[in-house]
Structures are given as C-alpha cells and as structure tokens.
Amino acid sequence: MLTQLQLRNFRCFESLALELDAGFTFFIGGNGEGKTSILEAACVLLRLQSQRTSTLSPLVRVGAKAFAVRGRFDEHALEFSYGGLHRRLKFDDVDQRTATEYLRLARVVSFANVDIELVRGGSDARRRYLDFLGTQIEPTYRSTLRAYERALRSRNALLKSATPRTREIAAYDAPLIENGTRLRDMRATIVDRLAPFVRQAHHEISVTTEKIDIYFSPGAAEDFAKDLAESREKELRLRQTVVGPHRDDVDLFVDGMPANSFASEGQQRTLALALKIAQARVFAASGSSPLLLIDDIFGELDPDRRNALLRSLPNESQKLVTATSLQWRKDFAEGHVFELQDRQLHLR
Ligand SMILES: Nc1ncnc2c1ncn2[C@@H]1O[C@H](COP(=O)(O)OP(=O)(O)OP(=O)(O)O)[C@@H](O)[C@H]1O
Ligand SMILES: [Mg+2]
Numbered sequence: 419m420l421t422q423l424q425l426r427n428f429r430c431f432e433s434l435a436l437e438l439d440a441g442f443t444f445f446i447g448g449n450g451e452g453k454t455s456i457l458e459a460a461c462v463l464l465r466l467q468s469q470r471t472s473t474l475s476p477l478v479r480v481g482a483k484a485f486a487v488r489g490r491f492d493e494h495a496l497e498f499s500y501g502g503l504h505r506r507l508k509f510d511d512v513d514q515r516t517a518t519e520y521l522r523l524a525r526v527v528s529f530a531n532v533d534i535e536l537v538r539g540g541s542d543a544r545r546r547y548l549d550f551l552g553t554q555i556e557p558t559y560r561s562t563l564r565a566y567e568r569a570l571r572s573r574n575a576l577l578k579s580a581t582p583r584t585r586e587i588a589a590y591d592a593p594l595i596e597n598g599t600r601l602r603d604m605r606a607t608i609v610d611r612l613a614p615f616v617r618q619a620h621h622e623i624s625v626t627t628e629k630i631d632i633y634f635s636p637g638a639a640e641d642f643a644k645d646l647a648e649s650r651e652k653e654l655r656l657r658q659t660v661v662g663p664h665r666d667d668v669d670l671f672v673d674g675m676p677a678n679s680f681a682s683e684g685q686q687r688t689l690a691l692a693l694k695i696a697q698a699r700v701f702a703a704s705g706s707s708p709l710l711l712i713d714d715i716f717g718e719l720d721p722d723r724r725n726a727l728l729r730s731l732p733n734e735s736q737k738l739v740t741a742t743s744l745q746w747r748k749d750f751a752e753g754h755v756f757e758l759q760d761r762q763l764h765l766r
Contacts, residue, residue, distance in 0.1 A: 419736045420460060420524070420709055422490040427482035428462075429455035436763055438736070442728075442753025445740045446766075451758040453740035457711040460738060461526050463487040463496055465554070466507075466517055469528035469711060472546075474500050491524050518557075525554050525708035527698045529715050533690040538678045541667040548605050548668065551612075551697050555704055556604055566597035570659055577657045584650075594662065595643045601663045602636050608700075609634035609668060615696035615703075616689075623695070623730055624688045628673050637665025687718060691727075698732050707732065712739040721746040 424435045430452050445453045454470075458477065461469045468477065477500070478485045484501025497508035507514040514520050528550075535543045552559040573590040576582055613632050620630045638661040639645040645661045652660050670677040672685055681689065701708040710731060716724045725748050731737055737753075744755065755766040 420464070420489060420491050422488075423456070423460055423463065424486075424488040425456070425459045426486040426488075427479040428459050428485040428487060429477055429479060431455060431459075431761055432479065434761070434763065436756070438738070439754060440736055442737045442739060444744060444753055444755040445738065445758060445763075446742070446744055446755060447740075447758030448742060452761060453758060454713055456758075457528070457713050457738055457740060459487050460489075460709065461528060461711055462500075463489050463498060464491065464524040464709065465526050466498060466521065469526070469530070469550075470532075475502060478502075494523055496520065496523070521553075521560075522557075525701045525706050526711060527694060527701070527708045528711040528713065529691070529694050530713040531715055531717070533694060533715070534683075534686050536690045536693055537670060537681065537686040541665070544668040545605075545664075545666055547693065547697075548608055548666075551700065552604055552608055554708075555608075555700065558600075559604055562597050562600045562604070565593060566601050566663060569593040569597065570662065570664055574658050577653055577659065582654060582657070587653075591643075591646060594659070595646060598638065598662045599642050602638065602642070602666065605663065605666055606634045606636070611700050611703075612693075612696050615699040616692050619695035619699065620689060620692035623691060623727065624685075628685070630689065630692070631669075631671040631674070633669045635667040635669045636663070637667070638662050691715070695730070695732075698735060702732060702734065707734045707736075710735045710737045712737060714740050714742070716741055716746070721748070725750060 419440055420438050422435070422437055425431045426433055434456070445456055447453050458468050458470060461467070462474065462477065468474065484499055484504055486497065486499035488497045490496070495508070495510050499506045507517060507520055509520045536547055549559070549563060553563070569590045573587055573594060576587045576590075609632065616632050617630050620628070642662065649660050670689060672681045672689065675681070677686060677689055698708050698710060712731070716727070719727065724746050728750055757764045757766050
C-alpha cells in the first residue's frame with residue numbers, strides 16, 4: 419500500500435506532500451484544482467508512466483525543468499525524477515540503472531471517464547489497456563513491446579523513404595517477427611485471463627443479464643513471418659508495415675452484437691467499467707492487490723449507482739477516489755476526505 423506521496427513541480431503543484439491509509443481516500447475539489455494530477459503522480463511514481471498520456475514531458479510544471487515524485491510503498495522508498503533527457507530512479511535510496519526491480523513493487527489500475535473509449539474508440543485504446551496490464555504482470559512484456567516498437571519504427575521509416583531498399587527493410591524482419599510473435603502470444607494469454615473476470619464483473623454491476631463476449635483479434639496471421647512476406651507488395655504501396663501486433667485488437671460483444679457500434683452509451687460505460695474491474699481482479703488473482711485510481715467516474719451515474727459502485731470495488735485494494743463533491747454518499751463513511759483548494763490539501 420502507498421503510505422506517502424510527495425510531488426515537486428508536477429503539473430500544477432510546485433510542492434505537495436500527503437499521507438495515505440488503506441481503504442478509501444477521497445479527493446474533493448472544483449474543476450482544475452488538481453485532483454487528477456494527484457492520482458497521476460501516484461501512477462507515475464509506482465509505474466513510471468501516466469494513466470492518461472504516453473509521454474511524461476507534459477507533466478513537468480510549466481516553467482520548471484523537471485518534476486520529482488517520491489513516496490513509500492509497503493516498506494520501500496521510491497523516487498523518480500524526470501526532465502526530458504534527465505531521468506533518475508531511486509529504490510530504497512539507491513540509484514537504479516534499470517527499472518526492473520523498481521517496477522516489481524506495485525500494481526495500479528486506473529478508472530476514468532475516458533475509459534468508455536476502450537469500448538467505442540479505436541484499437542489503440544484497447545492495445546494500451548492490454549499493455550498496461552501486460553507490463554505489470556509479465557516481466558518480459560515491457561522489453562518485448564519496446565523491441566517490437568523499435569523494429570517497427572525503423573522499418574516504417576525505411577518504407578517511407580523516397581527509394582525504399584528491400585534489403586535494408588528485411589534487416590528488421592527478424593526482430594519484428596521474433597518480438598511480434600512473443601507480444602502477440604502474451605496479449606492472447608492476457609485476454610484469456612481477463613475474459614471470465616470481465617463477464618463476472620459485468621454481471622455484478624449491470625442490472626441486466628446481457629451476455630458479454632471478449633476475443634483477442636491478432637493483427638497478423640498465426641504465421642507472422644509468412645504473413646509479413648506475403649504483404650511486401652502492399653507495404654511498398656502503403657509505405658508502412660501492414661501486419662503485426664500494432665494492428666492487434668480486442669473484440670467486444672454485448673449479446674452477440676459488436677459493442678462499439680451497437681451498445682448504448684450506458685452499456686458501453688458498464689462494459690468499460692467491467693474491463694477495468696477485471697484488470698484489478700487479474701492482479702488480485704496473481705497475488706497482489708493493485709492500487710485503484712478512480713478519477714471522477716461518478717458524474718455520469720445516478721446516486722444509487724454511485725453508491726453501488728463504491729461498494730463493488732475490491733475490498734482488499736487501496737483506493738484513491740476523486741470527485742467534485744461527495745454529497746451523494748449514503749451510509750458510506752469509510753475513508754479520509756481531502757479537500758483541494760488553491761493547490762493546498764485540507765483534511766476534512
Ligand atoms: N504542466 C503543467 N504545468 C502547470 N499547470 C498544469 C500543467 N498541467 C496541467 N496543469 C494545470 O493543473 C490544473 C489541475 O489539473 P487537474 O487535471 O489535476 O484538475 P482536476 O482537479 O482533475 O480538474 P477536473 O475536475 O476538471 O478534472 C489545471 O488547471 C491544469 O491546467
Ligand atoms: Mg480531473
């Protein structure tokens with residue numbers, strides 16, 4: 419569990435420090451007071467990545483050169499500072515050359531309003547969802563993903579050049595195929611592990627008996643090498659790699675109909691929520707309860723559903739929850755409540 423969190427030059431905060439407990443902690447404040455920023459700092463501290471954006475540079479406070487986040491998780495001290503090329507990691511006050519040991523410590527699942535994009539948006543949101551989980555449960559996931567992306571970038575750059583040279587392009591085929599095949603297999607396994615939890619969570623939070631199906635849809639044929647070789651002509655025409663895990667997707671169905679085009683907004687929100695709760699349960703099943711970051715997801719729900727949702731969140735997980743107000747809370751007195759005003763926290 420995360421017991422301390424300190425921010426320096428992180429988004430809107432010049433400096434902020436807080437202590438946290440198990441169970442629920444609420445952060446209440448008006449728009450733009452910094453609620454999301456606090457959750458983001460917790461995510462960046464524990465996972466070295468934001469739950470919202472793929473790059474860290476927008477998180478450096480305007481006018482500053484670098485941000486730093488610091489904290490304690492279980493018995494360990496974590497520290498991460500970032501300023502473009504400058505990155506520094508400390509685990510128990512010792513500088514780390516790689517992130518391996520650091521990242522072994524904590525798991526995070528983030529819930530936010532944009533989660534609905536998992537259901538109705540493009541495939542990149544679903545790949546990021548799988549990657550966020552994969553990098554946290556599979557030790558080789560991150561390095562495989564990075565190696566695949568590197569090979570893909572180099573290959574695509576060559577395909578875009580004025581006179582693409584086949585031999586140079588082919589030099590990247592081996593790393594692309596090797597890492598791509600591994601990545602595809604890991605993603606397929608993750609979807610298999612998620613599927614029963616998604617169905618179960620969906621059943622618990624929806625008031626209907628809709629049937630949910632979830633399938634992994636690979637971006638290349640079973641034999642990736644053969645598929646790649648056969649797509650050479652198309653690649654040269656389109657000037658990019660046309661098959662591979664960068665085209666992977668997760669197909670979602672509600673009662674047999676594609677969820678992105680047929681499901682109602684409420685059905686899409688419920689399914690998105692089930693996908694996130696399933697993520698948390700996959701972690702719990704593998705022996706480590708994740709920290710849940712729950713950012714303002716109550717706005718769209720009526721008060722009964724808000725309370726039901728609070729109660730349906732995994733008991734054993736620590737939960738940081740933001741909202742603009744808590745007036746809707748019924749018979750639910752658990753947790754500390756922090757109010758944010760003028761970049762300061764006040765315990766209510
Ligand atoms: N790099 C940055 N430097 C300075 N300020 C920033 C930076 N990034 C974001 N901000 C500002 O931080 C403030 C707080 O943003 P945040 O998203 O945390 O607010 P919030 O409380 O979650 O608001 P909402 O209720 O609208 O979601 C905003 O005013 C935003 O413009
Ligand atoms: Mg916010």
